[in-house]
Amino acid sequence: AARKDRLLEVSGVSVSFDGFKAINNLSFSIGKAELRAVIGPNGAGKTTFMDIVTGKTRPDEGRVIWGDRSISLLRMNEAKIAQAGVGRKFQRPTVFEDQSVFDNLLMALRNARSAWSVLFYRPTDEDRARVVTLAEEIGLDSQLARKSGELSHGQKQWLEIGMLLAQEPQLLLVDEPAAGMTPAEREHTTDILKEAAKTRAVVVVEHDMEFVRRLECKVTVLHEGSVLAEGSLDHVTKNEQVIEVYLGR
Ligand code: ADP
Numbered sequence: 001a002a003r004k005d006r007l008l009e010v011s012g013v014s015v016s017f018d019g020f021k022a023i024n025n026l027s028f029s030i031g032k033a034e035l036r037a038v039i040g041p042n043g044a045g046k047t048t049f050m051d052i053v054t055g056k057t058r059p060d061e062g063r064v065i066w067g068d069r070s071i072s073l074l075r076m077n078e079a080k081i082a083q084a085g086v087g088r089k090f091q092r093p094t095v096f097e098d099q100s101v102f103d104n105l106l107m108a109l110r111n112a113r114s115a116w117s118v119l120f121y122r123p124t125d126e127d128r129a130r131v132v133t134l135a136e137e138i139g140l141d142s143q144l145a146r147k148s149g150e151l152s153h154g155q156k157q158w159l160e161i162g163m164l165l166a167q168e169p170q171l172l173l174v175d176e177p178a179a180g181m182t183p184a185e186r187e188h189t190t191d192i193l194k195e196a197a198k199t200r201a202v203v204v205v206e207h208d209m210e211f212v213r214r215l216e217c218k219v220t221v222l223h224e225g226s227v228l229a230e231g232s233l234d235h236v237t238k239n240e241q242v243i244e245v246y247l248g249r
Contacts, residue, residue, distance in 0.1 A: 004068065007032045007171055007201045013052060013062030014225070022048045023059065024225035032170070035197035037212045037233075038205045040222035041245055046205045049222065050173050054088050055081040067170070087169030091176050093156040097149030101140050101159055104148050105131045108163035130166075138162040138192055154185030161192060171201045178211040190214040209233075221245075 009029040015022055023045050030036055040046055051057035052064065055078040064073040066084060073081055095104050109130060110121045135141040138158040143151065148159060157177060164172060174193065178186045186208075193215065196202050206212050212219060212233055219236050221229040223245050229236040236242050 005031045007034075007067060008053065009063075009065045010049075010053070011063050011065070013059045013064065015048060015052065015057060015059045022225050023052065026062070026222075026226055028220060028227065030171070030201045030203065032201060033198055035194060035202045035215060035217040036204070037215055037217055037219045038203055038222060039207070039209075039212060039219060040228070044222040045225040046222055047175075048225070050088065050175065050203075050205065053081075053171075053173065054078060054086055085168070085170035086173070087164040087167055087171070088173045089160055089164055089175060089177070091179055093153075093160045095148045095151075095156050095159050095163070097147070099148055100144065101135065101146050101148055101151070102131055102144040104159055105134050105162055105166055108166035109134075112167040134162045134166055137165065137195065139188055152185070154181045154189070157181070157185075157189070158192060161196070165196060169200060171203070172196060174202065174204045176206055176208075177204060178206060178208050186211055187214070209237075 006029055011027045013026045014024055026045070026049065028049070038046055038049070048057060052059050053073070055073060055076060058074070065071070066073050071084070073084070076084065096107070099107070106123055106127065109127055110123070113121065132141060132144070135144055138161055140155060140158060140162065143155065148156065151159065161174070161177075177189050177193065181189060190211065193202055193204060197217075204215060218231065219233050220227055221236050221242050228245065229239040229242050
Protein backbone atom coordinates (compact mmCIF):
# COMPACT_ATOMS: atom_id res chain seq x y z
CA ALA A 1 0.00 0.00 0.00
CA ALA A 2 1.11 3.58 -0.61
CA ARG A 3 2.38 5.37 2.47
CA LYS A 4 -0.84 7.40 2.90
CA ASP A 5 -3.01 4.27 2.82
CA ARG A 6 -0.97 2.46 5.42
CA LEU A 7 -2.22 2.34 8.99
CA LEU A 8 0.26 0.14 10.80
CA GLU A 9 3.79 -0.82 9.96
CA VAL A 10 5.79 -3.23 12.05
CA SER A 11 9.39 -3.60 10.95
CA GLY A 12 12.27 -5.71 12.18
CA VAL A 13 10.59 -6.48 15.49
CA SER A 14 12.03 -9.11 17.80
CA VAL A 15 11.17 -10.17 21.31
CA SER A 16 12.69 -12.85 23.51
CA PHE A 17 11.38 -14.56 26.63
CA ASP A 18 14.22 -15.97 28.71
CA GLY A 19 16.48 -16.11 25.68
CA PHE A 20 13.82 -17.74 23.46
CA LYS A 21 12.95 -15.63 20.41
CA ALA A 22 9.14 -15.65 20.28
CA ILE A 23 9.17 -12.92 17.59
CA ASN A 24 12.12 -12.88 15.26
CA ASN A 25 12.69 -9.92 12.93
CA LEU A 26 8.99 -9.66 12.10
CA SER A 27 7.73 -7.19 9.52
CA PHE A 28 4.06 -6.63 8.85
CA SER A 29 1.96 -3.81 7.48
CA ILE A 30 -1.75 -3.21 7.00
CA GLY A 31 -3.78 -0.59 5.17
CA LYS A 32 -6.51 1.66 6.56
CA ALA A 33 -9.42 -0.37 5.24
CA GLU A 34 -8.04 -3.85 4.99
CA LEU A 35 -9.07 -7.26 6.25
CA ARG A 36 -6.16 -9.58 7.03
CA ALA A 37 -6.01 -13.10 8.39
CA VAL A 38 -2.98 -14.10 10.44
CA ILE A 39 -2.48 -17.84 10.65
CA GLY A 40 0.29 -20.12 11.86
CA PRO A 41 0.82 -23.21 13.99
CA ASN A 42 0.72 -23.10 17.79
CA GLY A 43 3.63 -21.14 19.18
CA ALA A 44 4.15 -19.26 15.88
CA GLY A 45 3.96 -15.93 17.73
CA LYS A 46 0.43 -14.78 16.85
CA THR A 47 -0.53 -13.80 20.39
CA THR A 48 2.82 -12.14 21.05
CA PHE A 49 2.40 -10.18 17.80
CA MET A 50 -0.95 -8.82 19.03
CA ASP A 51 0.56 -8.12 22.45
CA ILE A 52 3.24 -6.00 20.77
CA VAL A 53 0.78 -3.99 18.69
CA THR A 54 -1.44 -3.30 21.72
CA GLY A 55 1.55 -2.36 23.89
CA LYS A 56 1.19 -5.26 26.31
CA THR A 57 4.61 -6.58 25.34
CA ARG A 58 7.55 -4.35 24.51
CA PRO A 59 9.83 -5.61 21.73
CA ASP A 60 13.59 -5.80 22.23
CA GLU A 61 14.17 -4.24 18.82
CA GLY A 62 12.37 -2.94 15.77
CA ARG A 63 9.76 -0.31 15.01
CA VAL A 64 5.96 -0.11 15.24
CA ILE A 65 4.71 2.88 13.27
CA TRP A 66 1.11 4.12 13.29
CA GLY A 67 -0.98 6.33 11.01
CA ASP A 68 -0.36 9.23 8.67
CA ARG A 69 1.92 11.05 11.02
CA SER A 70 4.11 7.98 11.53
CA ILE A 71 3.84 7.93 15.30
CA SER A 72 5.81 5.24 17.12
CA LEU A 73 3.49 3.04 19.17
CA LEU A 74 6.55 1.99 21.18
CA ARG A 75 6.45 5.38 22.88
CA MET A 76 2.93 4.76 24.20
CA ASN A 77 1.52 2.58 26.94
CA GLU A 78 -1.43 0.22 26.49
CA ALA A 79 -4.04 2.83 27.40
CA LYS A 80 -2.63 5.42 24.99
CA ILE A 81 -2.45 2.86 22.18
CA ALA A 82 -6.10 1.94 22.76
CA GLN A 83 -6.96 5.65 22.69
CA ALA A 84 -5.01 6.05 19.45
CA GLY A 85 -7.45 3.56 17.89
CA VAL A 86 -6.29 0.00 18.46
CA GLY A 87 -9.09 -2.31 19.67
CA ARG A 88 -8.62 -5.92 20.64
CA LYS A 89 -11.12 -8.69 20.98
CA PHE A 90 -10.03 -11.65 23.05
CA GLN A 91 -11.42 -15.14 22.55
CA ARG A 92 -13.70 -15.12 25.56
CA PRO A 93 -16.57 -12.66 25.33
CA THR A 94 -16.71 -10.24 28.25
CA VAL A 95 -20.18 -8.74 28.00
CA PHE A 96 -22.18 -7.72 31.07
CA GLU A 97 -24.52 -10.69 31.29
CA ASP A 98 -27.18 -9.11 33.50
CA GLN A 99 -27.54 -6.09 31.19
CA SER A 100 -29.46 -5.85 27.95
CA VAL A 101 -27.81 -5.81 24.53
CA PHE A 102 -28.82 -2.16 24.25
CA ASP A 103 -27.23 -1.22 27.58
CA ASN A 104 -24.02 -3.09 26.82
CA LEU A 105 -23.64 -1.18 23.56
CA LEU A 106 -24.56 2.11 25.23
CA MET A 107 -22.00 1.49 27.96
CA ALA A 108 -19.32 0.84 25.38
CA LEU A 109 -20.27 4.05 23.59
CA ARG A 110 -20.10 5.98 26.86
CA ASN A 111 -16.76 4.46 27.85
CA ALA A 112 -15.25 5.66 24.59
CA ARG A 113 -15.80 9.25 25.79
CA SER A 114 -13.46 11.15 28.07
CA ALA A 115 -13.44 10.25 31.76
CA TRP A 116 -15.04 13.58 32.65
CA SER A 117 -18.02 13.15 30.35
CA VAL A 118 -18.49 9.54 31.50
CA LEU A 119 -19.14 10.84 35.00
CA PHE A 120 -22.03 13.02 33.90
CA TYR A 121 -23.19 10.85 31.04
CA ARG A 122 -26.79 11.06 29.85
CA PRO A 123 -27.47 9.28 26.56
CA THR A 124 -28.65 11.58 23.78
CA ASP A 125 -31.05 10.60 20.98
CA GLU A 126 -27.99 10.47 18.76
CA ASP A 127 -26.34 7.94 21.09
CA ARG A 128 -29.47 5.78 21.07
CA ALA A 129 -29.58 5.90 17.29
CA ARG A 130 -25.90 4.98 17.15
CA VAL A 131 -26.59 1.95 19.38
CA VAL A 132 -29.32 0.81 16.99
CA THR A 133 -26.96 1.21 14.02
CA LEU A 134 -24.27 -0.78 15.82
CA ALA A 135 -26.81 -3.50 16.63
CA GLU A 136 -27.72 -3.65 12.94
CA GLU A 137 -24.06 -3.97 12.00
CA ILE A 138 -23.69 -7.04 14.22
CA GLY A 139 -27.12 -8.48 13.37
CA LEU A 140 -28.56 -8.07 16.88
CA ASP A 141 -31.08 -5.32 16.16
CA SER A 142 -33.94 -7.68 16.98
CA GLN A 143 -32.31 -8.57 20.33
CA LEU A 144 -31.78 -5.10 21.82
CA ALA A 145 -33.98 -5.70 24.88
CA ARG A 146 -32.60 -9.20 25.53
CA LYS A 147 -30.43 -9.81 28.56
CA SER A 148 -26.95 -10.49 27.24
CA GLY A 149 -26.66 -13.57 29.45
CA GLU A 150 -29.46 -15.16 27.43
CA LEU A 151 -27.65 -14.79 24.10
CA SER A 152 -25.99 -17.71 22.33
CA HIS A 153 -22.20 -17.96 22.37
CA GLY A 154 -22.05 -16.57 18.84
CA GLN A 155 -24.38 -13.67 19.63
CA LYS A 156 -22.24 -12.73 22.65
CA GLN A 157 -19.18 -12.65 20.42
CA TRP A 158 -20.99 -10.36 17.98
CA LEU A 159 -22.11 -8.13 20.83
CA GLU A 160 -18.55 -7.80 21.95
CA ILE A 161 -17.46 -6.90 18.43
CA GLY A 162 -20.22 -4.25 18.47
CA MET A 163 -18.93 -2.93 21.78
CA LEU A 164 -15.47 -2.60 20.29
CA LEU A 165 -16.86 -0.90 17.17
CA ALA A 166 -18.63 1.59 19.46
CA GLN A 167 -15.20 2.83 20.43
CA GLU A 168 -14.44 3.47 16.76
CA PRO A 169 -11.07 1.76 16.51
CA GLN A 170 -9.01 2.29 13.36
CA LEU A 171 -7.54 -1.15 13.83
CA LEU A 172 -9.43 -4.10 15.28
CA LEU A 173 -7.50 -7.20 16.35
CA VAL A 174 -9.71 -10.26 16.68
CA ASP A 175 -8.54 -13.51 18.24
CA GLU A 176 -10.14 -16.70 16.90
CA PRO A 177 -13.65 -15.32 16.46
CA ALA A 178 -15.05 -18.56 15.02
CA ALA A 179 -14.02 -20.79 17.92
CA GLY A 180 -16.99 -22.67 19.34
CA MET A 181 -19.46 -21.29 16.78
CA THR A 182 -22.03 -23.16 14.71
CA PRO A 183 -21.56 -23.07 10.91
CA ALA A 184 -24.35 -20.48 10.57
CA GLU A 185 -22.76 -18.32 13.27
CA ARG A 186 -19.40 -18.55 11.54
CA GLU A 187 -20.92 -17.37 8.30
CA HIS A 188 -22.52 -14.38 9.99
CA THR A 189 -19.21 -13.61 11.71
CA THR A 190 -17.40 -13.43 8.36
CA ASP A 191 -20.06 -10.99 7.13
CA ILE A 192 -19.60 -8.76 10.20
CA LEU A 193 -15.81 -8.73 9.87
CA LYS A 194 -15.87 -8.09 6.12
CA GLU A 195 -18.29 -5.22 6.61
CA ALA A 196 -16.23 -3.79 9.49
CA ALA A 197 -13.09 -3.86 7.35
CA LYS A 198 -14.67 -1.56 4.76
CA THR A 199 -14.03 1.42 6.99
CA ARG A 200 -11.19 0.26 9.24
CA ALA A 201 -8.36 -2.27 9.40
CA VAL A 202 -9.24 -5.68 10.83
CA VAL A 203 -6.71 -8.38 11.70
CA VAL A 204 -8.17 -11.82 12.37
CA VAL A 205 -6.04 -14.49 14.05
CA GLU A 206 -7.64 -17.79 13.19
CA HIS A 207 -6.96 -21.53 13.06
CA ASP A 208 -10.02 -22.56 11.10
CA MET A 209 -8.99 -22.61 7.42
CA GLU A 210 -12.54 -22.82 6.14
CA PHE A 211 -13.31 -19.63 8.05
CA VAL A 212 -10.19 -17.94 6.66
CA ARG A 213 -11.22 -18.97 3.14
CA ARG A 214 -14.59 -17.26 3.58
CA LEU A 215 -12.93 -14.04 4.68
CA GLU A 216 -11.53 -13.78 1.12
CA CYS A 217 -8.63 -11.63 2.23
CA LYS A 218 -4.86 -11.52 2.21
CA VAL A 219 -3.29 -14.03 4.58
CA THR A 220 -0.08 -13.71 6.59
CA VAL A 221 1.48 -16.99 7.75
CA LEU A 222 3.60 -16.74 10.87
CA HIS A 223 6.13 -19.36 11.85
CA GLU A 224 8.77 -19.18 14.58
CA GLY A 225 8.05 -15.50 15.05
CA SER A 226 8.53 -14.42 11.42
CA VAL A 227 6.41 -14.12 8.30
CA LEU A 228 6.75 -17.37 6.36
CA ALA A 229 4.43 -16.44 3.51
CA GLU A 230 1.90 -13.76 2.57
CA GLY A 231 -0.79 -13.53 -0.11
CA SER A 232 -4.11 -15.11 -0.98
CA LEU A 233 -5.02 -18.31 0.89
CA ASP A 234 -4.56 -20.28 -2.35
CA HIS A 235 -1.14 -18.74 -2.81
CA VAL A 236 0.13 -19.42 0.72
CA THR A 237 -1.26 -22.95 0.93
CA LYS A 238 0.71 -23.84 -2.22
CA ASN A 239 3.93 -22.65 -0.59
CA GLU A 240 6.22 -25.64 0.12
CA GLN A 241 7.41 -24.27 3.45
CA VAL A 242 3.86 -23.61 4.61
CA ILE A 243 2.86 -27.18 3.71
CA GLU A 244 5.88 -28.47 5.59
CA VAL A 245 5.10 -26.44 8.71
CA TYR A 246 1.42 -27.43 8.74
CA LEU A 247 1.66 -31.02 7.65
CA GLY A 248 5.12 -31.80 8.99
CA ARG A 249 6.33 -33.20 5.68
P1 ADP B 1 0.72 -18.43 19.16
O1 ADP B 1 -0.25 -17.39 19.65
O2 ADP B 1 0.98 -18.36 17.70
O3 ADP B 1 0.36 -19.81 19.59
P2 ADP B 1 2.51 -17.21 21.10
O4 ADP B 1 2.71 -15.81 20.67
O5 ADP B 1 1.55 -17.46 22.20
O6 ADP B 1 2.15 -18.12 19.84
O7 ADP B 1 3.89 -17.82 21.56
C1 ADP B 1 5.08 -17.78 20.79
C2 ADP B 1 6.18 -18.48 21.56
O8 ADP B 1 6.59 -17.67 22.65
C3 ADP B 1 5.75 -19.81 22.17
O9 ADP B 1 6.82 -20.72 22.06
C4 ADP B 1 5.45 -19.46 23.60
O10 ADP B 1 5.67 -20.58 24.44
C5 ADP B 1 6.42 -18.34 23.88
N1 ADP B 1 5.91 -17.36 24.86
C6 ADP B 1 4.87 -16.53 24.66
N2 ADP B 1 4.69 -15.73 25.73
C7 ADP B 1 5.64 -16.08 26.63
C8 ADP B 1 5.97 -15.63 27.96
N3 ADP B 1 5.31 -14.63 28.56
N4 ADP B 1 7.02 -16.22 28.58
C9 ADP B 1 7.71 -17.21 27.96
N5 ADP B 1 7.46 -17.67 26.74
C10 ADP B 1 6.42 -17.13 26.07
